[in-house]
Amino acid sequence: MTFTIPIDNGDALKNAEADSQRTLYPYVTGTSIVAIKYKDGVLMASDMGGSYGSTLRYKNIERVKAIGKHSLLGASGEISDFQEILRYLDELVLNDNMWDDGNSLGPKEVHNYLTRVMYNRRNKFNPLWNTLVLGGVKNGESYLGMVSMIGVSFEDNHVATGFGNHLARPILRDEWRADLSFEDGVKLLEKCMRVLLYRDRSAINKLQIAKITEEGVTVSQPYSLKTFWEFQAFHNPTAGAQGSW
Amino acid sequence: MFRNQYDTDVTTWSPTGRLFQVEYAMEAVKQGSAAIGLRSRSHVVLASVNKAQSELSSHQRKIFKVDDHIGVAIAGLTADGRVLSRYMRSESINHSFTYESPLPVGRLVVRLADKAQVCTQRSWKRPYGVGLLVGGLDESGAHLYYNCPSGNYFEYQAFAIGSRSQAAKTYLERRFESFNESSREDLIKDAILAIRETLQGETLKSSLCTVSVLGVDEPFHFLDQESIQKVIDTFEKVPEEEEDGGEAEAEAAAAPTEQGGAGDQDVAPMEM
Numbered sequence: 001m002t003f004t005i006p007i008d009n010g011d012a013l014k015n016a017e018a019d020s021q022r023t024l025y026p027y028v029t030g031t032s033i034v035a036i037k038y039k040d041g042v043l044m045a046s047d048m049g050g051s052y053g054s055t056l057r058y059k060n061i062e063r064v065k066a067i068g069k070h071s072l073l074g075a076s077g078e079i080s081d082f083q084e085i086l087r088y089l090d091e092l093v094l095n096d097n098m099w100d101d102g103n104s105l106g107p108k109e110v111h112n113y114l115t116r117v118m119y120n121r122r123n124k125f126n127p128l129w130n131t132l133v134l135g136g137v138k139n140g141e142s143y144l145g146m147v148s149m150i151g152v153s154f155e156d157n158h159v160a161t162g163f164g165n166h167l168a169r170p171i172l173r174d175e176w177r178a179d180l181s182f183e184d185g186v187k188l189l190e191k192c193m194r195v196l197l198y199r200d201r202s203a204i205n206k207l208q209i210a211k212i213t214e215e216g217v218t219v220s221q222p223y224s225l226k227t228f229w230e231f232q233a234f235h236n237p238t239a240g241a242q243g244s245w
Numbered sequence: 246m247f248r249n250q251y252d253t254d255v256t257t258w259s260p261t262g263r264l265f266q267v268e269y270a271m272e273a274v275k276q277g278s279a280a281i282g283l284r285s286r287s288h289v290v291l292a293s294v295n296k297a298q299s300e301l302s303s304h305q306r307k308i309f310k311v312d313d314h315i316g317v318a319i320a321g322l323t324a325d326g327r328v329l330s331r332y333m334r335s336e337s338i339n340h341s342f343t344y345e346s347p348l349p350v351g352r353l354v355v356r357l358a359d360k361a362q363v364c365t366q367r368s369w370k371r372p373y374g375v376g377l378l379v380g381g382l383d384e385s386g387a388h389l390y391y392n393c394p395s396g397n398y399f400e401y402q403a404f405a406i407g408s409r410s411q412a413a414k415t416y417l418e419r420r421f422e423s424f425n426e427s428s429r430e431d432l433i434k435d436a437i438l439a440i441r442e443t444l445q446g447e448t449l450k451s452s453l454c455t456v457s458v459l460g461v462d463e464p465f466h467f468l469d470q471e472s473i474q475k476v477i478d479t480f481e482k483v484p485e486e487e488e489d490g491g492e493a494e495a496e497a498a499a500a501p502t503e504q505g506g507a508g509d510q511d512v513a514p515m516e517m
Contacts, residue, residue: 101351102385
């Protein structure tokens with residue numbers, strides 16, 4: 001995927017230097033994040049894969065991280081840009097703590113800060129190649145929102161990135177309820193992640209589910225989903241086929 | 246305070262460890278007309294005396310809205326006050342834009358204080374000649390701060406600044422312990438009564454004062470003349486029977502003037 005802007009001054013050397021500073025395409029990418037609000041807070045699921053193009057190069061990448069006391073950030077897209085964003089947020093949280101005054105950044109503030117960052121980078125034609133999911137709980141109120149690499153930002157009861165938008169959101173639209181218990185929430189997320197595992201080629205069978213409530217953040221240990229490949233249609237897939245398909 | 250050889254520059258210490266220029270700046274605050282602030286757990290009221298240059302002119306604005314949840318009342322050089330109010334509005338709106346959430350008032354006053362401090366440590370600057378009573382809301386409730394030209398800031402339950410503010414302070418000192426639990430209406434009434442203390446016998450009319458309120462479910466706004474007059478009518482009707490009225494007269498006579506002897510006529514035109 002190329003992403004260059006034509007600049008019309010004849011100086012090829014200057015142009016090359018200028019372009020090599022911009023993000024042109026992502027290299028190591030994470031796939032979908034799926035997140036839902038539930039009774040006590042927010043649940044966020046992601047797998048631990050980092051793809052290098054079509055190769056599943058890294059299998060132990062944590063794509064969901066706690067931010068401050070009240071938020072959880074999940075990212076899909078370029079992993080190095082995600083790490084850069086974590087550094088920005090680290091500085092933000094540090095400065096917030098240094099005030100030492102009883103006020104603290106909530107998920108809404110972090111979400112809006114990220115929206116500003118993403119949109120400003122997009123305006124400079126040098127985007128951070130991520131779709132971010134920001135969830136959190138503050139003063140009893142749950143918050144769940146999303147920011148894309150071009151700065152599109154919104155809140156919802158359930159969000160997903162990448163393939164998750166096409167495969168997981170329809171399931172969530174049918175089956176999400178405001179009063180989901182923790183167990184039901186996890187079951188619902190696992191249902192979505194299983195579909196993604198079957199159908200998204202960049203997904204791997206090693207996932208983490210993170211939970212954030214008023215008490216704080218817990219990220220589960222990585223685990224695998226049970227899959228079933230013994231469908232009749234798979235046994236002799238080419239029977240009755242005409243041509244090579 | 247008398248002239249001495251250490252008071253020319255703000256960057257010159259006196260042998261006793263004082264910065265006289267900063268102290269002179271604080272004198273300027275005392276020359277301005279009174280401004281009062283008080284707070285309860287959920288509301289902050291800022292009130293000021295409307296003083297006009299002459300009968301022909303309108304009165305100077307001394308209370309400014311900084312944001313829905315922050316207001317400021319000033320005393321001293323109004324020009325300095327106006328500039329600082331603009332700074333506060335700017336900080337507040339920039340925070341709102343980035344974080345979509347109101348700037349905690351405690352953080353605003355620290356920035357204001359740091360800005361004032363810079364002027365006490367540069368030989369080419371002078372301290373701001375204005376005291377600011379900043380009232381606002383925070384995660385932890387309502388707050389009232391006083392920002393000094395020295396760069397110090399203090400949090401108060403209630404405070405008064407400007408000329409004849411001592412009378413108001415005495416009144417507030419007697420009543421402040423109940424302010425935290427006060428209702429919004431009582432808080433407004435106390436503010437207007439405190440203003441009355443600074444008028445020293447002049448009849449209190451709604452045209453003489455400006456009152457503003459902000460609270461947990463109430464964005465900053467000014468009270469209109471009618472509402473103020475209504476509150477005044479509840480106590481001005483029976484001035485002799487009113488216990489506070491009698492004491493106020495005695496207090497006003499006894500209250501020391503902190504202007505160093507300068508009467509109203511000697512107030513510099515740039516200060517209100």
